[in-house]
Amino acid sequence: MATKLNAVDVLIVGLGWTGGIIAKELASTKLKIVALERGGPRDTNPDFIDPQIHDELRYAARHDLMQNVRRETITFRNSESQTALPMRQLGSFLPGQGVGGAGVHWNGVTWRWLEWDHQARTRTVDKYGEKIVPSDMHLQDWPITYDDLEPYYDKFEKTCGTSGKAGNINGRKIDGGNIFEGARKDEYPNPPMIAAQSMVMFEKAARNLGYHPFPNPSSNASRDYVNPDGVAFGQCHYCGFCERFGCEANAKASPHFTVIPLAVKNPNFELRTNSIVLKVNLDSTRKKAVSVTYLDARGREFEQPADLIILSAYALGNVSLLLQSGIGVPYDPATGKGVVGRNYAYQCGGGATAFFDKNTILNRFMGAGALGTCMDDFNGDNYDFVKAGYIGGGGISCSNSGARPIQSHPTPRGTPRWGSEWKRAVVDNYDHAASVGNQGAVMAYRQNYLSLDPTYTDVFGRPLMRMTFNFQDNEIKQMNAQADICVTLAKEMGATKIDRNVPPVPYSIVPYQSTHNTGGAVFGADPSTSVLNKYLQVWDVPNVFVTGACVFPQNAGKNPTGPVGALAYWAVDAIKNQYLKNPGPLVSS
Numbered sequence: 001m002a003t004k005l006n007a008v009d010v011l012i013v014g015l016g017w018t019g020g021i022i023a024k025e026l027a028s029t030k031l032k033i034v035a036l037e038r039g040g041p042r043d044t045n046p047d048f049i050d051p052q053i054h055d056e057l058r059y060a061a062r063h064d065l066m067q068n069v070r071r072e073t074i075t076f077r078n079s080e081s082q083t084a085l086p087m088r089q090l091g092s093f094l095p096g097q098g099v100g101g102a103g104v105h106w107n108g109v110t111w112r113w114l115e116w117d118h119q120a121r122t123r124t125v126d127k128y129g130e131k132i133v134p135s136d137m138h139l140q141d142w143p144i145t146y147d148d149l150e151p152y153y154d155k156f157e158k159t160c161g162t163s164g165k166a167g168n169i170n171g172r173k174i175d176g177g178n179i180f181e182g183a184r185k186d187e188y189p190n191p192p193m194i195a196a197q198s199m200v201m202f203e204k205a206a207r208n209l210g211y212h213p214f215p216n217p218s219s220n221a222s223r224d225y226v227n228p229d230g231v232a233f234g235q236c237h238y239c240g241f242c243e244r245f246g247c248e249a250n251a252k253a254s255p256h257f258t259v260i261p262l263a264v265k266n267p268n269f270e271l272r273t274n275s276i277v278l279k280v281n282l283d284s285t286r287k288k289a290v291s292v293t294y295l296d297a298r299g300r301e302f303e304q305p306a307d308l309i310i311l312s313a314y315a316l317g318n319v320s321l322l323l324q325s326g327i328g329v330p331y332d333p334a335t336g337k338g339v340v341g342r343n344y345a346y347q348c349g350g351g352a353t354a355f356f357d358k359n360t361i362l363n364r365f366m367g368a369g370a371l372g373t374c375m376d377d378f379n380g381d382n383y384d385f386v387k388a389g390y391i392g393g394g395g396i397s398c399s400n401s402g403a404r405p406i407q408s409h410p411t412p413r414g415t416p417r418w419g420s421e422w423k424r425a426v427v428d429n430y431d432h433a434a435s436v437g438n439q440g441a442v443m444a445y446r447q448n449y450l451s452l453d454p455t456y457t458d459v460f461g462r463p464l465m466r467m468t469f470n471f472q473d474n475e476i477k478q479m480n481a482q483a484d485i486c487v488t489l490a491k492e493m494g495a496t497k498i499d500r501n502v503p504p505v506p507y508s509i510v511p512y513q514s515t516h517n518t519g520g521a522v523f524g525a526d527p528s529t530s531v532l533n534k535y536l537q538v539w540d541v542p543n544v545f546v547t548g549a550c551v552f553p554q555n556a557g558k559n560p561t562g563p564v565g566a567l568a569y570w571a572v573d574a575i576k577n578q579y580l581k582n583p584g585p586l587v588s589s
């Protein structure tokens, strides 16, 4: 039996980037706010100090900062003809757990998505006609444009101290930046990071081939920085223990030392850690949320009433909570009706591993999560969809994120996997290999979706969420074409041996690919194809808002957190300036 607590004004579920931004922005009001985070508290000191944070076994191999799949997981299948089975070990993606969420152990690549990504359907159909869109593809526009979001992208970049070079300020194209990006009002807050040797070689090769390379926008600070909230960042020292680790220098932007402490210092804000939300409770009309049910670290059950509820529990966690709580109509692929779980998408990878002669020394061990050089010549609609035979390309980049001893020792394909020959190949290649990679868009399809599993439950007795997902022909063509381009670039860089890589097809949940799960609770202008209106407010239950990458109608050829953070600022602006003044639907359905 749950203990019923005193009501609060706002309740936030999950305290990563998006929950942290909402908490910080709302905490300056006089509202009583509670945030419930399923993981524990964390701070740079003592949790991420050097040398213990450079424990590759603990953090990278054993996923210390990530979701505990013994308590909650998903089931997975490639298609409806299969029976889904539980994911019992983390693999293809690594959701975060604990204060700061995955924002603690991310890489920090901080994009603005291309203008095309915000208006994918309209721009595609205007240019190529309806027929180019496959009949099973749910290609949808965002309900807002790049220009609507521009000030919020800017705000998130300044919060994060993003290092980069603009390629388009107020429509003026700037060589050396990304000339394909939408118009920005301002430069990045910090200059680009220092390029690694492989990046210099990639840039030269890309230019030789007529492409337009530029430095990755990186939230690994290229210099000491104080953000507009007064939060100080250290300079990145290229330690190479970035992705999957906390940063000992507070150089990698993370909510745990930026937005969250600013929320916590307000007396009207309360953070409850080790508190897992099981469901959102609705009133008898099913149009209003009244409370959430959660368990604390001791397994005690509480009901926390609140006037306004924000789901910020990562893309997958949010969709799971909507389904568990009966908010919105679950998607049914047979009828095409329903919206919750619809448009689940993912990311394509692959590319080329380039091996060089022994005189090409790359210092791979010095790196940072977001250190890389990229090109968007085959991303968004910067190429011809008809000639290519697919929609939605990808960014191609050469990154140097570090080369740690356990998991980073590239050897050419065909090398034995163990023994003296393998050891010799590791030594021979360790500092003479580079990766040229594709980060490809994945479109949404009728047959890829999230739902509740009919068989398996989590440790709390709730049905697991079931993922039905496979790469479709469009994405298979794209990842193969992009891998060929990566091979050409690697050749131009002077590689003596090149391995061409494409992700496993059918999609496999086992090898790590990317934690860029998108869709399932998308925003849109039409309630029959979206769960949320343009302010991330649930159409059916207006006192619930949902943040995170679940809102994207399809994925882009870029990492998601730039628009995820920008949209959190966009939504909280609407909550503060519209919803709180007049609670109710902000858009009529």
Ligand SMILES: Cc1cc2nc3c(=O)[nH]c(=O)nc-3n(C[C@H](O)[C@H](O)[C@H](O)COP(=O)(O)OP(=O)(O)OC[C@H]3O[C@@H](n4cnc5c(N)ncnc54)[C@H](O)[C@@H]3O)c2cc1C
Pocket (backbone or CB within 6 Å): 013, 014, 015, 016, 017, 018, 019, 036, 037, 038, 039, 093, 094, 095, 096, 097, 098, 099, 100, 101, 102, 103, 105, 106, 107, 108, 109, 110, 111, 243, 244, 275, 276, 277, 278, 312, 313, 314, 315, 317, 369, 370, 515, 516, 547, 548, 549, 559, 560, 561, 562, 564
């Ligand atoms: C290894 C890795 C590298 C990445 N690199 C990049 C990158 O370079 N660039 C980029 O753009 N993106 C990157 N990402 C993705 C990025 O981390 C996410 O987009 C971002 O963190 C999402 O923010 P969020 O607030 O939606 O969710 P999260 O940061 O995941 O926060 C959600 C929080 O909710 C909590 N929670 C979940 N369920 C519940 C519940 N039921 N009750 C209470 N609390 C709950 C979780 O514990 C978590 O703390 C990376 C991710 C990973 C894992």
Ligand code: SF4
Pocket (backbone or CB within 6 Å): 220, 221, 235, 236, 237, 238, 239, 240, 241, 242, 243, 245, 246, 247, 248, 249, 250, 251, 252, 367, 368, 369
């Ligand atoms: S590479 Fe830079 S940003 Fe990343 S953990 Fe090391 S010091 Fe921090």
